[in-house]
Amino acid sequence: MIISTNLREATRSLMTSKQRTLLALIxxxxxxxxxxxxxxxxxxxxxxxLKQFKEMGIDIISIRKETAPGDLEGLPLDxxxxxxxxxxxxxxxxxxLSSTTLQQGKxxxxxxxxxxxxxxxxxxxxxIKEGRAISGMDNNRYFCVIGADIGALLRxxxxxxxxxxxxxxxxxxxxxxxxxxxxxxxxGIRPYxxxxxVIVPLSTARRNFDRPDIDTLLARVxxxxxxxxxxxTVRTYFMSTMPGTHITVQTAxxxxxxxxxxxxxxxxxxxAIGSISLIVGGIxxxxxxxxxxxxxxxxxxxxxxxxxxxxxxxxxxxxxxxSLCSIGGIIGIILGVFVSYVFSRxxxxxxxxxxxxxxxxxxxxxxxxxxxxxxxxRSAAKLDPITALRS
Amino acid sequence: xLALENIIKKYTIGPTxxxxxxxxxxxxxxxxxxxxxxxxxxxxxxxxxxxxxLDQPTSGTYRISGRQxxxxxxxxxxxxxNQQIGFIFQMYYLLPxxxxxxxxxxxLIYRKAGRPAARQQALEYLKKVDMExxxxxxxxxxxxxxxxxxxxxxxxxxxxAILLADEPTGALDTRTGQEIMNxxxxxxxxxxxxxxxxxxxxxxxxxxxxxxxLLDGQIYE
Numbered sequence: 053m054i055i056s057t058n059l060r061e062a063t064r065s066l067m068t069s070k071q072r073t074l075l076a077l078i079x080x081x082x083x084x085x086x087x088x089x090x091x092x093x094x095x096x097x098x099x100x101x102l103k104q105f106k107e108m109g110i111d112i113i114s115i116r117k118e119t120a121p122g123d124l125e126g127l128p129l130d131x132x133x134x135x136x137x138x139x140x141x142x143x144x145x146x147x148x149l150s151s152t153t154l155q156q157g158k159x160x161x162x163x164x165x166x167x168x169x170x171x172x173x174x175x176x177x178x179x180i181k182e183g184r185a186i187s188g189m190d191n192n193r194y195f196c197v198i199g200a201d202i203g204a205l206l207r208x209x210x211x212x213x214x215x216x217x218x219x220x221x222x223x224x225x226x227x228x229x230x231x232x233x234x235x236x237x238x239x240g241i242r243p244y245x246x247x248x249x250v251i252v253p254l255s256t257a258r259r260n261f262d263r264p265d266i267d268t269l270l271a272r273v274x275x276x277x278x279x280x281x282x283x284x285t286v287r288t289y290f291m292s293t294m295p296g297t298h299i300t301v302q303t304a305x306x307x308x309x310x311x312x313x314x315x316x317x318x319x320x321x322x323x324a325i326g327s328i329s330l331i332v333g334g335i336x337x338x339x340x341x342x343x344x345x346x347x348x349x350x351x352x353x354x355x356x357x358x359x360x361x362x363x364x365x366x367x368x369x370x371x372x373x374x375s376l377c378s379i380g381g382i383i384g385i386i387l388g389v390f391v392s393y394v395f396s397r398x399x400x401x402x403x404x405x406x407x408x409x410x411x412x413x414x415x416x417x418x419x420x421x422x423x424x425x426x427x428x429x430r431s432a433a434k435l436d437p438i439t440a441l442r443s
Numbered sequence: 444x445l446a447l448e449n450i451i452k453k454y455t456i457g458p459t460x461x462x463x464x465x466x467x468x469x470x471x472x473x474x475x476x477x478x479x480x481x482x483x484x485x486x487x488x489x490x491x492x493x494x495x496x497l498d499q500p501t502s503g504t505y506r507i508s509g510r511q512x513x514x515x516x517x518x519x520x521x522x523x524x525n526q527q528i529g530f531i532f533q534m535y536y537l538l539p540x541x542x543x544x545x546x547x548x549x550x551l552i553y554r555k556a557g558r559p560a561a562r563q564q565a566l567e568y569l570k571k572v573d574m575e576x577x578x579x580x581x582x583x584x585x586x587x588x589x590x591x592x593x594x595x596x597x598x599x600x601x602x603x604a605i606l607l608a609d610e611p612t613g614a615l616d617t618r619t620g621q622e623i624m625n626x627x628x629x630x631x632x633x634x635x636x637x638x639x640x641x642x643x644x645x646x647x648x649x650x651x652x653x654x655x656x657l658l659d660g661q662i663y664e
Contacts, residue, residue: 064540354536359525359553437497
């Protein structure tokens with residue numbers, strides 16, 4: 053009863069001083085909006101990265117030779133390919149990554165170029181939309197498979213059919229033999245730049261790239277092999293023929309773990325920024341509430357004369373401040389969700405609204421209302437009835 | 444019903460001490476219509492505040508229905524104000540954002556009454572003061588006399604032991620003031636409501652059964 057009455061009066065009181073209410077709201081809207089935006093962008097990013105692992109499986113590892121000063125030599129190709137003979141290794145995909153320039157008439161587009169073997173497509177779960185993948189038969193040929201975005205780019209500039217037409221990359225012409233489906237990209241194990249790049253045979257790349265040495269490879273291991281065993285085995289394999297080489301092995305599990313801890317840090321940091329804006333917003337609310345109390349001293353006196361308890365007055369003002377913050381919270385949630393929608397749209401990521409972030413937003417708005425409304429409400433309740441009545 | 448015994452009220456304003464009430468003893472019986480009259484500065488308002496439990500005397504005892512008032516607990520004082528005392532002010536003091544019926548409901552809301560019952564009762568009392576037709580008007584849509592009637596309904600709605608009216612006709616013209624006085628007399632005669640009217644107007648005081656003269660913080664009856 054008293055709560056519903058207070059709620060009604062709070063709305064009325066907030067409506068009477070619209071301008072002030074609006075100004076106080078802005079702080080809360082920005083605060084809650086940024087917290088919600090950050091939390092949901094964080095979860096979208098994480099979801100996106102995990103999706104990549106779901107697609108690729110977690111039995112993928114990445115192996116990299118660390119180059120040191122005076123030791124710029126890569127790993128010998130036959131040695132890399134021979135890794136497959138180790139029992140726990142099922143597939144090996146060495147690759148070279150560089151960038152190239154696509155010539156279209158007078159315009160130039162810089163894009164990534166990868167030299168790969170057939171296994172690369174399988175390990176990275178790259179699906180062919182048109183044509184075929186690079187295979188072992190394409191050694192030293194000027195063939196290429198293009199990423200989804202490049203396919204779209206060519207089509208838009210009038211190249212049709214895309215398959216079989218030739219691309220001028222750097223100083224050479226390559227024939228397009230395949231177009232890839234779009235893949236999800238992000239901080240996973242899959243090399244970045246597939247959608248916006250071209251893939252050529254490894255042997256061709258080694259002839260044309262400035263540095264033909266292979267430092268990195270992906271491999272698929274037997275499922276269920278413990279990470280420690282994988283690392284030990286791979287290191288021993290390379291060290292036995294190339295003593296002194298420093299090999300880094302990253303398992304999918306490790307990458308996920310690192311990613312998650314990075315995400316936690318990221319969320320924490322953004323949460324801290326959001327909290328600061330909430331504190332600022334909360335102080336704004338407190339200010340508005342203090343003004344409201346000062347303006348309504350007489351009203352408080354009248355209510356006290358009619359028998360309102362201190363707690364009645366206190367709850368009246370707390371409800372008013374909570375209503376104020378809740379309105380701000382709701383607008384903030386809408387804003388935050390909208391921002392994360394735009395953000396994920398711009399990155400071609402799957403958009404999702406997490407229920408947690410909405411509940412969190414409402415809870416935070418409520419808490420800010422109670423916390424920053426408490427002092428003004430308390431001072432209203434503590435007013436001496438006569439002083440209040442005479443003011 | 445109400446009994447004051449040797450009430451003294453002192454104020455300290457800066458270095459000077461001011462005695463507003465210098466040992467007031469008085470008794471108001473059930474069903475009385477009493478006026479307290481005196482010039483401004485005689486301590487009328489202080490007396491009213493003490494009778495209305497808005498202020499605490501420096502010394503002396505105050506009994507309501509035989510029970511001595513303790514000033515320690517705000518909760519107890521608020522409950523007493525809510526249940527025993529109905530205030531009527533010179534400037535009506537209706538809450539501007541609430542309409543007439545909502546204003547009248549307030550004392551019942553602070554008694555945690557249910558809304559439909561409270562509304563029902565408020566309407567009944569608005570009828571009693573002849574303001575039923577204005578139940579959904581806000582104070583700024585009512586004349587002074589009408590506002591005072593609403594405030595009388597608000598004071599009566601909780602069935603208090605006593606009505607305390609502080610210069611109830613002070614802001615009204617003579618005719619409207621007289622109408623309000625007639626209403627007080629009617630409520631007193633027909634319903635036996637105890638009323639204390641504080642005024643500086645001898646014509647108002649003359650219409651009451653008993654008049655208490657207050658001068659310089661003391662009673663001359």
